[in-house]
Amino acid sequence: MSEVLLQAAGLRLAFGGVRAADGIDLAVMGGEFLAIIGPNGAGKTTFINMTTGYLRPQSGEITYEGRRITGMAPRAIVKLGIARSFQLPQLFLEHTVEQNLALAVASREGIWSPLAPLRRPRYREEAHDLLERFGLAAIAGTRADALNEGARKLADIAMAVALRPRLLLMDEPTSGVAASEKMAVVETLARVLREAKVTAVFVEHDMDVVERFADRVAVWSQGRIAALGPPQEVLADPAVQRDVIGIERHPATPEAPHA
Amino acid sequence: MRKIEPILAVLLAAAMIAAAIAAPWLRFVLTIALAKGIAVLGIMLLLRAGQVSFGHALYVAFGAYVVAFLAPRLNDAVLLLAAAAVGAGLLGLLIGLFVARYRQIFFGMLNLAMCMVFYSLLEKLYHITRGSDGIRVEVMPVAGQALDRVAYEWAIFGIALALALGLGILLRLYLSSPMGEALAGIKTRETRLEFMGVPARGVLLSAYVISAVVGGIGGALIAMTSRHVTPLLSYWTASGELVFIAILGGAGGVLGPFLGAAAYELIRVYAAASFADAWQMILGAALLLVILFAPGGLWGMAGRLAGGRGR
Numbered sequence: 001m002s003e004v005l006l007q008a009a010g011l012r013l014a015f016g017g018v019r020a021a022d023g024i025d026l027a028v029m030g031g032e033f034l035a036i037i038g039p040n041g042a043g044k045t046t047f048i049n050m051t052t053g054y055l056r057p058q059s060g061e062i063t064y065e066g067r068r069i070t071g072m073a074p075r076a077i078v079k080l081g082i083a084r085s086f087q088l089p090q091l092f093l094e095h096t097v098e099q100n101l102a103l104a105v106a107s108r109e110g111i112w113s114p115l116a117p118l119r120r121p122r123y124r125e126e127a128h129d130l131l132e133r134f135g136l137a138a139i140a141g142t143r144a145d146a147l148n149e150g151a152r153k154l155a156d157i158a159m160a161v162a163l164r165p166r167l168l169l170m171d172e173p174t175s176g177v178a179a180s181e182k183m184a185v186v187e188t189l190a191r192v193l194r195e196a197k198v199t200a201v202f203v204e205h206d207m208d209v210v211e212r213f214a215d216r217v218a219v220w221s222q223g224r225i226a227a228l229g230p231p232q233e234v235l236a237d238p239a240v241q242r243d244v245i246g247i248e249r250h251p252a253t254p255e256a257p258h259a
Numbered sequence: 260m261r262k263i264e265p266i267l268a269v270l271l272a273a274a275m276i277a278a279a280i281a282a283p284w285l286r287f288v289l290t291i292a293l294a295k296g297i298a299v300l301g302i303m304l305l306l307r308a309g310q311v312s313f314g315h316a317l318y319v320a321f322g323a324y325v326v327a328f329l330a331p332r333l334n335d336a337v338l339l340l341a342a343a344a345v346g347a348g349l350l351g352l353l354i355g356l357f358v359a360r361y362r363q364i365f366f367g368m369l370n371l372a373m374c375m376v377f378y379s380l381l382e383k384l385y386h387i388t389r390g391s392d393g394i395r396v397e398v399m400p401v402a403g404q405a406l407d408r409v410a411y412e413w414a415i416f417g418i419a420l421a422l423a424l425g426l427g428i429l430l431r432l433y434l435s436s437p438m439g440e441a442l443a444g445i446k447t448r449e450t451r452l453e454f455m456g457v458p459a460r461g462v463l464l465s466a467y468v469i470s471a472v473v474g475g476i477g478g479a480l481i482a483m484t485s486r487h488v489t490p491l492l493s494y495w496t497a498s499g500e501l502v503f504i505a506i507l508g509g510a511g512g513v514l515g516p517f518l519g520a521a522a523y524e525l526i527r528v529y530a531a532a533s534f535a536d537a538w539q540m541i542l543g544a545a546l547l548l549v550i551l552f553a554p555g556g557l558w559g560m561a562g563r564l565a566g567g568r569g570r
Binding site: 052073074075076078079083084090091092093094095099102103104106107108111112113114115116117119123159160163 | 429432433435436437438439440441443444446447448450451452453454455456457458462465
């Protein structure tokens with residue numbers, strides 16, 4: 001964790017009257033795992049969408065490796081080394097898991113070869129290697145539309161990793177994953193990303209996951225960053241506990257009666 | 260299923276040759292079927308991307324008129340086929356730059372609109388196109404060889420068959436390449452392609468240009484076979500016919516369009532001969548049965564008979 005990899009400065013974006021980004025300043029350091037937490041509608045996904053080129057901020061700048069990427073097209077940003085995964089997995093549903101991965105590998109190298117097969121050994125080997133690392137080898141031949149949510153989620157992330165990004169943005173990587181599998185999934189994910197030396201920014205609602213895997217936490221609130229720092233500090237902050245964790249960690253706990 | 264495809268293709272080609280020898284009048288029908296099958300390959304490509312073009316008769320008609328216009332100057336079937344392919348490809352690129360931005364119904368209707376614009380031009384510019392009278396195409400030399408009418412018809416049949424096989428092989432390779440698989444990705448997850456660094460519009464545009472090229476080739480073969488071109492080649496029903504054949508044959512493989520085209524032409528000829536007033540109804544019933552009982556088309560049916568699964 002040394003130099004600044006991604007720098008957002010003064011990002012603003014409003015949808016109608018809703019301020020999804022209201023002055024976001026954030027520096028993502030190379031090598032770190034940065035968790036983004038905050039209530040629904042705080043603008044967490046908007047930040048990912050702006051960084052990956054899907055949305056253009058109305059003002060402010062995003063620089064990546066010192067280069068301004070604000071307003072660039074998603075596919076140009078991908079080529080610079082920023083990949084993303086999705087809250088709702090975006091897989092090619094009529095293709096098998098292996099084909100999905102192979103297509104991601106192929107698109108990294110350029111797909112404009114109309115006569116050589118996608119099934120060429122090099123792509124298949126790399127796809128299998130990835131599936132192996134993600135623990136998905138058993139379902140390599142399964143069509144994407146037949147997967148359960150957890151596998152779908154992992155395959156979605158694996159496709160992003162296949163692009164060999166330096167920075168990976170993950171939108172709720174553990175949502176939809178069964179509670180019993182969650183830690184194992186994140187464990188796998190963290191290992192793969194550390195091996196590949198990928199810097200990760202991930203939106204997360206599970207504070208146990210955040211505490212265990214994040215180097216830093218950014219708390220989003222109404223389009224602003226309300227707190228930023230190591231998980232132990234931030235999660236212990238009474239204001240954060242009240243506004244974010246209080247709601248999320250014990251959703252079933254009834255509110256204390258008024259005195 | 261993919262493994263039996265080449266065997267089936269060879270069997271189908273052999274059956275066509277046998278039929279053309281046994282019944283000379285079938286040679287005409289089968290050449291037209293091959294030409295339409297080649298054009299329908301393009302529809303099948305676009306179906307891979309989940310897009311239906313209701314205007315691809317435009318490229319068929321364009322290819323046919325290229326032959327009719329250039330035949331007096333460029334009097335050789337091989338050269339004219341090349342000219343039609345290149346011309347249709349350029350037209351496809353021009354129109355594709357515009358229509359590849361659209362999807363679904365908008366894609367379909369814009370193609371239909373382009374097709375009907377061409378139809379109107381062919382109808383109205385009488386001093387150039389001779390309107391609905393059409394233009395006659397004379398028997399022409401093939402690869403430098405002057406041929407009599409029967410030899411010429413055989414030559415065009417042979418070229419159509421060779422092109423069908425060759426283009427079928429090329430498109431089969433294309434469909435299983437990353438480019439072809441990305442095309443199928445447009446149907447299910449276009450946004451993902453962009454986030455993998457792949458320009459989805461470029462992928463669709465390439466397929467569109469290919470579809471225009473095969474449309475032009477099909478049209479040129481039709482002009483050389485029927486030896487008369489009219490604006491009706493570009494009428495919307497002609498576009499509908501291509502989609503009809505694509506669905507009848509099944510979009511699963513490159514053989515589907517040819518199965519569909521052969522079935523379509525044969526049903527049409529036999530039904531028209533036996534029940535002159537009801538042949539369209541018979542064709543409609545055939546399509547209805549295929550849609551209800553064999554959603555994968557004739558190709559899917561062939562696959563099930565062979566014990567494999569359609570793609």
